[in-house]
Amino acid sequence: MSIKIFDSKVRKVVPFDTREEGKVAMYCCGPTVYNYIHIGNARTMLWFEFIRRYFEYRGYDVTYVMNYTDVDDKIIERSKIEKITPDGIALKYTKAFEDDLAAMGAETPDIVSKATDHIGGMIEAIEGLVEKGLAYESEGNVWYSVEKFDGYGKLSGRTLDDMRAGERVEPMPGKHHPLDFSLWKAAKEGEPSWDSPWGPGRPGWHIECSVMSTKYLGMGFDVHGGGTDLIFPHHENEIAQAEGLEDSEFVRHWMHAGMVQMGAEKMSKSLGNIVLAHDAVAQIGGEVLRYWALSGSYRSQVVFSDSALDDARASYERWSTFLSSARHSLGDDMPEAPVHPRRKVGGEGLEGPGSEFTQRFISSMDDDFNSAGAFAAVHELVTEGNKALEATHGGDVEARARLIALTSSFVELIAALGFGFAPSEGGSDVLVGGLVEFLLEMREQARAEKAFERADAIRDKLSELGVITEDTPSGTRWRLGAAD
Ligand SMILES: [Zn+2]
Structure with a gap:
């Protein structure tokens, strides 16, 4: 290959x-x-x-x-x-x-x-x-x-x-x-x-x-x-x-x-008519722009519009949320991002639950830098990772091992893509993730103490701030965004 x-x-x-x-x-x-x-x-x-x-x-x-x-x-x-x-x-x-x-x-x-x-x-x-x-x-x-x-x-x-x-x-x-x-x-x-x-x-x-x-x-x-x-x-x-x-x-x-095509729909919602990268970085956030810029093939004409940026932000946040949830769940077992990820030709050393996605990432990128395919592979990895995360919360030991392996592939791939998910990036994901998890623990405690009013107040406040919570048999899951 x-x-x-x-x-x-x-x-x-x-x-x-x-x-x-x-x-x-x-x-x-x-x-x-x-x-x-x-x-x-x-x-x-x-x-x-x-x-x-x-x-x-x-x-x-x-x-x-x-x-x-x-x-x-x-x-x-x-x-x-x-x-x-x-x-x-x-x-x-x-x-x-x-x-x-x-x-x-x-x-x-x-x-x-x-x-x-x-x-x-x-x-x-x-x-x-x-x-x-x-x-x-x-x-x-x-x-x-x-x-x-x-x-x-x-x-x-x-x-x-x-x-x-x-x-x-x-x-x-x-x-x-x-x-x-x-x-x-x-x-x-x-x-x-x-x-x-x-x-x-x-x-x-x-x-x-x-x-x-x-x-x-x-x-x-x-x-x-x-x-x-x-x-x-x-x-x-x-x-x-x-x-x-x-x-x-x-x-x-x-x-x-x-070339970039400026969106046919006006850039009006909150962004005005941005054409300069300098303004876009200030208003949209550098890494969301990176996501928008790299997730479509370099050779295609891409559209710069509100909806294209909304899509990029939602996808970026999905990755960001997975990263902070995994970090929270795995604690000291959280795999470190390689400083300079290098893979030798042929996908050498690939094994474990994450390797399938890494392999797909590599074969897409090898094909004239087909980033759409590469980004899709990372999204599917995150889907599997979220399943492992949920099972881990339910106390499944094997799921935890799978989560570690998937997270390890994930941090390698996002490093290869150049995403840092720094706390300062749009929404301060690491900090937000930590605070949400902390509040959910407080809510859990309140419920355990049968202080249901306090528990509901925490949930309502989170919901007001755009954090959607969902109680499942294996614990409370959360995500940022509008309620379904
Ligand atoms: Zn030149």
């Missing part, structure tokens, strides 16, 4: 094979740090970090590189609006991006590279392209000559004529072909600039990614990711730059995440 991925370069699902056995070198286009990022970009970033995490779960050594575009027209525009320097804008929104991604459970990439730290390398690459006749200078600007690169259009599967018709690019003075793209932009007054063989200026956007990815990962690295909106022209241009310069393959597998 091995991982299969949909490779955008060949537009089909292919076996995932790496340049070096057991190692994955991957790069994903990061944000232009001129504002808080759109929820759609956040989903793309979450997904590639999750894919990285899953490679590690499957035993690979991963080097993950992401860039920050910290010099760009949009940053300069924004700096005029906010009346702070372009540097200040880049710093402010880099920090916000990092905080928001962390709140959504994403780990920092191994290498985070800023465009402005690599201007020298970009100038060198542009000089190389000019020397090879693939680029030309005109009035302090340097353009890439798309007609000179044979493979131009191979990623997006379009010819120059298709692209020209589709993109409606305006001819510009000094450009040989309307699709020629900018490698170096001559400085305009008041804008950040660097010295170069073509005079002061700054690099175009595309050159930074091919230069920084190959600097850290070399040519022919394993995975290059980004949103589908970057296939053309950004990734097409990256290929032209890197392969034009090196005459060898730039990237082994291209992967692209689908």
